[in-house]
């Protein structure tokens with residue numbers, strides 16, 4: 266184990282962090298872990314993470330982090346200089362304050378109580394707010410570009426607003442830059458856990474080493490509207506406004522017999538407690554569910570996406586007549602990860618394909634999820650299939666091309682990327698990448714070395730390409746779904 270990590274785990278143990286199952290179990294003075302968990306590396310599933318050192322049972326307590334170990338705005342505020350300065354800026358949001366607190370704590374270096382924790386934080390992040398113009402364009406889809414642009418603008422605005430406080434604190438020059446602000450923003454977005462007393466959440470040493478697993482079947486259907494009425498908000502808090510590791514609306518979903526959350530702050534013992542969300546065998550990665558996220562939301566808040574994401578959704582532009590044909594909210598009209606239209610989307614399309622003067626009489630059927638007629642269903646499927654194929658046609662590259670591009674990126678060999686420039690559809694994208702990285706064009710590029718900065722750039726580019734592949738795959742699957750329905754209807758319509 267690397268020396269730094271060892272001293273981090275020892276430090277955490279001294280603060281009372283523990284993975285032992287009961288309070289009277291003897292703790293190793295050299296590490297807070299070892300009874301249930303250890304730090305390990307999972308290259309295909311989040312990198313550094315936590316691994317079971319024994320078989321764990323679902324629901325078992327596996328980690329406790331006492332309140333005094335949590336880095337929160339409140340816990341750093343006993344620094345007089347910080348608290349006086351923060352109090353002079355009451356208009357800042359709790360997240361802006363926590364971001365400043367994190368930079369301030371970083372500025373203290375070894376004098377910070379959390380120094381052993383802070384030096385373990387990632388140095389760079391890939392959340393959407395860190396995307397430049399090139400990566401934004403590489404997403405190809407307007408909605409995703411818009412979300413990216415918004416994330417960047419929001420980060421810039423938050424920084425500008427917090428600048429007066431940052432200046433009051435006289436932070437060292439390296440903490441005054443927008444780059445530093447973005448780093449702190451990304452740390453908070455991707456690592457904070459929900460706490461009841463501060464909307465910004467907390468940074469939780471060791472507890473923030475759990476990588477993510479999407480919620481399983483327990484939530485599927487609830488969000489889809491199958492149990493919701495139009496205009497009734499879904500019960501699930503998708504945490505999409507802020508990316509803390511908070512999960513679902515605990516009040517709704519954590520009745521004593523049905524624990525859907527696998528972590529939470531427990532007032533009775535004044536500690537953050539984590540429970541195994543399923544049975545784990547020794548050596549398996551132990552995962553935490555941070556919430557219900559689409560791939561775009563995962564990218565926005567955490568800087569990664571899932572290959573298999575049961576909560577992925579694709580929103581497509583449907584046109585005003587569809588949006589106004591029913592009372593379904595726009596955010597319920599989407600295509601599922603497997604290509605199936607959402608319950609609300611089907612219902613809205615069925616209504617919009619019904620003459621206006623007949624909608625009232627068939628409304629109850631449409632809202633309850635029934636087909637209205639074979640002709641209506643046929644029309645709806647053709648309409649949806651055409652929307653999807655038009656969208657695919659208008660994107661600059663096909664899935665097949667994206668997959669070739671991805672494998673050229675994986676080879677980490679610039680010469681294979683340069684080769685792809687000869688294929689027309691890639692030419693612009695690859696030239697823009699070269700330009701953005703000041704990579705010179707020319708013969709003999711086979712020896713081009715990839716610098717760390719270029720590699721980082723390529724990581725984000727890869728994320729954008731992976732995202733658009735998943736997006737396109739959903740559209741392709743939706744066309745397949747529509748075709749199947751059309752084929753089965755054709756027998757009835759003959």
Ligand SMILES: C[S@@+](CC[C@H](N)C(=O)[O-])C[C@H]1O[C@@H](n2cnc3c(N)ncnc32)[C@H](O)[C@@H]1O
Pocket residue numbers: 309310311312313314387455456473474475476477478566567568569570
């Ligand atoms: C709370 S941290 C988890 C620990 C983190 N791996 C570390 O080394 O500090 C959340 C970050 O881990 C990564 N991550 C978590 N789950 C992941 C997953 N299933 N696949 C890929 N990356 C994941 C993402 O970078 C995310 O922003």
